[in-house]
Every structure is written in C-alpha cells, then in structure tokens.
Amino acid sequence: MSDISEFNKSANAGTDREHEVQLGLLEALCQAVREGRDAQSVALNLAQLRSYSEAHFASEELLMRLKSYEDYATHVEDHERMLDALRDIADDHALGKSALVAGNVENVLEFIQWHIATRDRKFADMVRSSK
Numbered sequence: 183m184s185d186i187s188e189f190n191k192s193a194n195a196g197t198d199r200e201h202e203v204q205l206g207l208l209e210a211l212c213q214a215v216r217e218g219r220d221a222q223s224v225a226l227n228l229a230q231l232r233s234y235s236e237a238h239f240a241s242e243e244l245l246m247r248l249k250s251y252e253d254y255a256t257h258v259e260d261h262e263r264m265l266d267a268l269r270d271i272a273d274d275h276a277l278g279k280s281a282l283v284a285g286n287v288e289n290v291l292e293f294i295q296w297h298i299a300t301r302d303r304k305f306a307d308m309v310r311s312s313k
C-alpha cells in the first residue's frame with residue numbers, strides 16, 4: 183500500500199473517531215436538557231460541544247483544502263450553520279430560555295447526523311480514492 187493510501191485511510195479513521203466524540207457530546211447535551219439538569223451542567227455540556235466542534239471542523243476543513251476538495255464551500259457552510267446554531271443555543275441558555283434550548287439541540291443533533299451521513303461520507307469517499 184502506498185504512503186498516500188495509508189495517509190488517506192488514517193485520515194478517514196481519525197475523522198470517524200472525531201465524529202463519534204462529537205455525537206457523544208451532542209447526545210450528552212440532549213440528555214442533560216431532556217432531564218432538566220441544572221443550568222451550569224447544561225452550560226458545561228454546551229461549551230465542551232462548541233469547543234470540540236470548532237476543532238473538529240477546522241481539522242476537516244484543513245484536510246479538504248489539502249485534497250483541493252471541490253465541494254469545500256458548500257461543506258463549510260454546513261459547519262458554519264452548526265456553529266451558529268450552537269452559539270444561538272448558548273445565548274438562549276444564558277438568557278434562561280430553556281424551552282427554546284430543548285427543541286434546538288434536537289434540531290442540531292438531527293442536522294449533524296444528516297451532515298455526517300451525506301456530506302462527510304461523500305468527502306470520505308473522495309479521500310479514500312484520492313492519490
């Protein structure tokens with residue numbers, strides 16, 4: 183196996199692991215909101231998810247640039263949309279609007295699952311076959 187195909191395989195495995203962590207953090211946040219945990223716990227879940235998501239998206243975007251990925255702009259728009267949604271949720275939470283937070287975290291979970299299953303999958307397929 184060539185060095186490039188080893189790199190591609192390892193890059194995809196790394197991205198898969200990051201998705202698992204990101205979804206784990208998001209599911210933990212959804213659960214904390216559903217169970218009505220205290221505001222400080224929810225704020226901590228949110229902060230962890232936002233930090234991790236920023237780092238994960240930056241690493242994915244770097245790999246897309248490295249691979250001169252043709253759908254880079256569309257893909258990055260999704261990332262920005264998710265980060266904006268998480269920022270709005272954090273703002274609502276800070277203002278005590280818990281009813282809005284509950285519905286919106288479920289929407290973000292749905293959107294991220296869709297993003298991983300479609301746009302991230304498409305990019306992973308491209309990475310796998312790239313030289």
Ligand SMILES: [Fe+2]
Nearest residue numbers: 242257301302
């Ligand atoms: Fe992505």
